Amino acid sequence: MVAPTDSDKRAYFLSLEGSRDGHSIPLAELLERLRFNERGLAPVITQDAMNGEVLMLAWVNEEALTQTLRSGQMTYFSRSRNKLWVKGETSGHTQKVVDVRIDCDGDALLCRVIQEGAACHTERRSCFYVQTQPEADSAQINSSLSLDALASKEP
Numbered sequence: 001m002v003a004p005t006d007s008d009k010r011a012y013f014l015s016l017e018g019s020r021d022g023h024s025i026p027l028a029e030l031l032e033r034l035r036f037n038e039r040g041l042a043p044v045i046t047q048d049a050m051n052g053e054v055l056m057l058a059w060v061n062e063e064a065l066t067q068t069l070r071s072g073q074m075t076y077f078s079r080s081r082n083k084l085w086v087k088g089e090t091s092g093h094t095q096k097v098v099d100v101r102i103d104c105d106g107d108a109l110l111c112r113v114i115q116e117g118a119a120c121h122t123e124r125r126s127c128f129y130v131q132t133q134p135e136a137d138s139a140q141i142n143s144s145l146s147l148d149a150l151a152s153k154e155p
Contacts, residue, residue: 055119093117
């Protein structure tokens with residue numbers, strides 16, 4: 001079988017726009033039509049499944065996505081190390097996958113997870129801790145998102 005072209009992949013996701021809720025698609029068919037960039041990567045937004053907080057943005061290649069779906073643990077592709085990494089394999093701060101969603105163009109993913117520990121290598125709950133304040137022409141570190149700050153607020 002010939003691999004789908006980028007045009008075929010775009011057409012496939014366009015055809016899904018008219019699908020009704022509950023319509024089922026074979027997973028292998030869907031995965032074959034994902035649109036990875038020229039480096040073979042797709043961006044992944046990782047979100048806390050319990051409260052909707054965006055935890056991080058990372059990348060997957062086909063192998064990382066397949067491993068994530070099989071294992072139920074988030075696996076990413078490190079662009080700096082040029083290899084797969086399972087979230088928490090060294091830190092213990094794991095991400096158990098609740099579900100994986102694909103955007104309407106088939107070129108980005110949203111993974112909803114149960115986060116254990118920090119998501120960010122800075123030991124913060126989220127990688128998105130720098131908060132812009134345009135009205136003050138500045139940005140602020142929002143340390144209230146750190147695990148230490150959250151723990152100190154517990155009764």
